Amino acid sequence: MAFLFNAMNAQVDTRSEKEFLEAKSHFNRSYGTDYNLLNGRQYYLLYSSISHPFLYSDQYRSEKLWLKGVSYEGIPINYDIYKQKLILQYMSYSGEAKQLILNEELIDRFILNGKEFRRLSFPESGSGFFQVVSSGDLSFYFSWEKTMFYSPTSNSTPYNYTQPSRKAYLNKSGQLHTIRSRSSFTNAFDKKYRKNINHFIRKEQINFRSSTDESISRLMEYCKELTATQ
Amino acid sequence: MKRVATYTFLLTLIFQLQIEKAEAQPVSDSLLLNSPIYREKLHLFTDRSLYASGEIIHFRLHNKSHDLLKENSWSTVLYLELIGNHNIPVAQGKYQLDPKGATGQLLIPDTVSTGAYHLRAYTKWMRNFDASDYFHLPLTVVNPQKINRSEMPKFDSTQAAITNPLTSHEVVSCSLERVSYGNREKVTLQINLEDTASLKKGYCVSVIKKGYLDLDFSYTPHGDIEDQIKTGEVLFYPETRGISLSGRAIRDSDSTPMAYTPVHITLLGPESDYFGTVTDKFGRIQFSIPSVTSPTELLITSSSKSGEVIDLILQDEFSQDFTMPSFTPSNVLNIRQSLVNEMGTYSQVAKPFITSGADVTSTEEKESEYSFYGTPEFRYKTADYIEIPNLEEFIFELVPKVQVEKQNRQKYFSVLDDAGPISEFAPLILLDFVPIPYVEAILSLAPEQIEYIDIINTIYIRGSTNYGGIISIVSKKGDLAGIKLPEGSSILTFNPLNKMEEMKFIDYDHQKFSKRIPDLRTTLHWSAQNKFLSGRQNTIEFFTSDVSGEFIAVIRGMTKKGTIVQGTCEFTVK
Numbered sequence: 001m002a003f004l005f006n007a008m009n010a011q012v013d014t015r016s017e018k019e020f021l022e023a024k025s026h027f028n029r030s031y032g033t034d035y036n037l038l039n040g041r042q043y044y045l046l047y048s049s050i051s052h053p054f055l056y057s058d059q060y061r062s063e064k065l066w067l068k069g070v071s072y073e074g075i076p077i078n079y080d081i082y083k084q085k086l087i088l089q090y091m092s093y094s095g096e097a098k099q100l101i102l103n104e105e106l107i108d109r110f111i112l113n114g115k116e117f118r119r120l121s122f123p124e125s126g127s128g129f130f131q132v133v134s135s136g137d138l139s140f141y142f143s144w145e146k147t148m149f150y151s152p153t154s155n156s157t158p159y160n161y162t163q164p165s166r167k168a169y170l171n172k173s174g175q176l177h178t179i180r181s182r183s184s185f186t187n188a189f190d191k192k193y194r195k196n197i198n199h200f201i202r203k204e205q206i207n208f209r210s211s212t213d214e215s216i217s218r219l220m221e222y223c224k225e226l227t228a229t230q
Numbered sequence: 231m232k233r234v235a236t237y238t239f240l241l242t243l244i245f246q247l248q249i250e251k252a253e254a255q256p257v258s259d260s261l262l263l264n265s266p267i268y269r270e271k272l273h274l275f276t277d278r279s280l281y282a283s284g285e286i287i288h289f290r291l292h293n294k295s296h297d298l299l300k301e302n303s304w305s306t307v308l309y310l311e312l313i314g315n316h317n318i319p320v321a322q323g324k325y326q327l328d329p330k331g332a333t334g335q336l337l338i339p340d341t342v343s344t345g346a347y348h349l350r351a352y353t354k355w356m357r358n359f360d361a362s363d364y365f366h367l368p369l370t371v372v373n374p375q376k377i378n379r380s381e382m383p384k385f386d387s388t389q390a391a392i393t394n395p396l397t398s399h400e401v402v403s404c405s406l407e408r409v410s411y412g413n414r415e416k417v418t419l420q421i422n423l424e425d426t427a428s429l430k431k432g433y434c435v436s437v438i439k440k441g442y443l444d445l446d447f448s449y450t451p452h453g454d455i456e457d458q459i460k461t462g463e464v465l466f467y468p469e470t471r472g473i474s475l476s477g478r479a480i481r482d483s484d485s486t487p488m489a490y491t492p493v494h495i496t497l498l499g500p501e502s503d504y505f506g507t508v509t510d511k512f513g514r515i516q517f518s519i520p521s522v523t524s525p526t527e528l529l530i531t532s533s534s535k536s537g538e539v540i541d542l543i544l545q546d547e548f549s550q551d552f553t554m555p556s557f558t559p560s561n562v563l564n565i566r567q568s569l570v571n572e573m574g575t576y577s578q579v580a581k582p583f584i585t586s587g588a589d590v591t592s593t594e595e596k597e598s599e600y601s602f603y604g605t606p607e608f609r610y611k612t613a614d615y616i617e618i619p620n621l622e623e624f625i626f627e628l629v630p631k632v633q634v635e636k637q638n639r640q641k642y643f644s645v646l647d648d649a650g651p652i653s654e655f656a657p658l659i660l661l662d663f664v665p666i667p668y669v670e671a672i673l674s675l676a677p678e679q680i681e682y683i684d685i686i687n688t689i690y691i692r693g694s695t696n697y698g699g700i701i702s703i704v705s706k707k708g709d710l711a712g713i714k715l716p717e718g719s720s721i722l723t724f725n726p727l728n729k730m731e732e733m734k735f736i737d738y739d740h741q742k743f744s745k746r747i748p749d750l751r752t753t754l755h756w757s758a759q760n761k762f763l764s765g766r767q768n769t770i771e772f773f774t775s776d777v778s779g780e781f782i783a784v785i786r787g788m789t790k791k792g793t794i795v796q797g798t799c800e801f802t803v804k
Contacts, residue, residue, distance in 0.1 A: 019261070027468050028470050031470070031516050032517065032694055033693045034518075035602075036521060038693055039691070039692050039693075040690070041688045041689070042688060068520075070520075093694065103600070103602075103603065103604030104604065105600040105604045106600065106604060
């Protein structure tokens with residue numbers, strides 16, 4: 001009997017929840033689309049049959065995004081590093097997947113493939129999207145790009161995209177240093193720290209062109225501790 | 231003309247598809263209005279029950295609604311009003327409501343009279359029900375400049391001792407190192423949570439002059455005992471996506487609801503923006519206003535295909551339904567006359583020394599750095615060019631990406647991308663972010679009235695509408711360069727969510743204060759969202775003020791079942 005009663009209750013709860021979700025979705029829709037999110041220029045993909053202009057994949061992933069102080073989760077976005085634009089995929093009323101370019105000035109930050117990107121502006125580099133590897137007074141960023149090249153001999157489309165390449169930056173006390181080598185990194189620090197930092201880089205075999213985010217992050221933690229304690 | 235007709239057809243089709251999709255209401259109004267699940271319930275704690283005019287009410291609101299509503303953001307906006315005599319609101323605010331509830335401040339205006347007031351808290355959805363469902367809390371406000379003894383409420387002895395059957399005093403308690411402290415001395419409050427306590431977070435802590443908070447108050451909304459079947463329709467939609475504008479569009483001549491009619495909303499001032507929406511098949515407008523940070527003027531207008539004048543009837547921002555709360559006016563004025571007098575004195579003495587209160591009604595205007603379309607492809611500052619008699623010639627001579635075309639004696643704009651005119655969609659033409667249908671009037675404007683013209687020469691998507699580019703003209707004076715607004719337009723003030731300010735208390739250990747400036751705080755501490763651990767590990771530190779007398783620390787929380795958990799301890803300041 002108790003089992004029957006519980007089963008009936010569960011049925012009522014499931015029905016209530018379904019009704020609730022339908023009602024909520026109805027009221028949500030009645031407000032129309034989100035003007036903060038669906039706001040941008042139509043995106044045109046410069047098609048290449050063997051390559052794409054995106055950072056990781058040409059598939060749109062459900063990611064997290066902050067626009068004008070409002071956070072959005074599960075939003076299908078992709079980062080075109082050839083055009084340096086963040087692209088939002090949305091469904092048109094005909095059910096067709098379409099893409100628009102989100103206005104970069106209104107983007108606070110976004111997460112893509114577990115990595116955080118922010119729109120930052122420096123006198124040395126101008127404004128753009130930077131991958132944040134380490135943040136704070138002492139911070140480290142990557143900027144990513146692809147270029148397009150002409151290959152008339154290939155059997156595919158004549159224009160293709162290169163592999164992604166990255167530039168590394170160290171932001172120390174508000175000054176942005178472009179990091180091209182081990183020495184350009186260590187030279188950004190006071191002389192008294194350079195030996196220790198160099199030692200750490202050698203020991204960890206850090207290469208600013210190819211090392212993982214985790215390795216760079218460990219280096220930054222080391223540098224932060226070093227400069228804070230001495 | 232054919233081109234204009236095609237645009238109109240496409241726009242109407244898109245709008246209708248959108249609205250019809252939204253209109254397929256899956257759950258009946260009757261179920262929504264009668265099921266107990268959809269009955270929202272709120273409970274509010276304030277730092278005190280007795281305030282001086284010009285002071286700030288600090289509050290913590292608990293959302294006691296059904297978990298489905300609470301956890302899934304059914305209502306995301308809380309409305310709070312301080313109501314005076316004859317149901318006149320003297321202060322109002324809107325706050326972000328989340329599953330944990332809401333916290334915030336409400337400034338009591340300097341100008342209010344001494345008397346009994348009440349705070350009422352509700353959501354827009356709750357306006358579908360009787361106003362007695364709103365949460366009501368009696369408060370007393372003292373204005374030493376405005377005391378009218380004849381208006382003071384009479385003390386009703388039957389209401390003197392309201393006991394709160396919901397309160398549990400057992401699981402949370404507090405203690406102090408001493409029972410007596412000096413002025414401007416640090417106090418460490420130890421909060422003890424028993425191992426059995428199910429409630430660990432969401433506590434608010436208030437340390438106040440004893441008698442300034444009515445601890446025995448309990449409010450039961452009528453809705454709890456009402457079981458009449460409600461008929462009718464849902465008039466107020468839940469604000470699932472922030473503050474909304476709701477209303478109806480009707481034809482001016484015969485009040486017929488205008489279905490599928492475009493409605494244009496422009497935010498005027500520093501955060502200028504434009505949104506285009508459309509009414510549903512009943513002529514209703516439901517529009518969720520995206521993030522705005524400061525109070526702003528909002529222009530709302532509509533346009534019909536046939537050129538008829540359309541009136542937009544908007545719902546009031548705050549509820550106009552009132553009820554007689556189930557409590558008599560606060561008796562504090564009469565039974566605690568000495569406290570009232572004392573409050574009046576503190577208020578008068580402290581006023582010259584108050585530099586600023588918490589900023590709850592700040593109207594600081596900050597020009598938005600970018601328009602909604604970001605950086606335009608082209609910007610033409612009229613000051614950079616030679617004098618040209620009107621905008622038509624300016625565009626013809628200097629703006630190659632815009633063409634003025636003419637068909638059947640009517641001029642219209644066309645925006646060109648790299649391949650030529652964008653013919654799929656009509657461009658959006660804005661003058662000071664207001665869509666202006668009078669093309670001829672725009673073209674005849676003198677360029678010296680205009681600051682700049684922005685051009686976006688690609689298909690632009692905003693909400694559910696696609697535009698064939700944007701021409702955004704901004705006048706020098708922000709006055710539409712003298713062009714009249716479309717008939718039926720109305721301007722209203724839009725108040726965004728109140729800003730959440732963290733309350734900062736005086737710290738005599740780390741800040742220097744002159745002994746000559748009196749510290750007449752009667753709220754020594756207020757924190758609205760505390761998480762406590764079981765055992766004696768929870769401490770809160772604060773400083774006493776120059777006010778001497780009996781003080782009380784009150785710790786309050788609310789369990790999921792709506793039981794109030796409360797603990798108190800007292801001390802003296804000499």
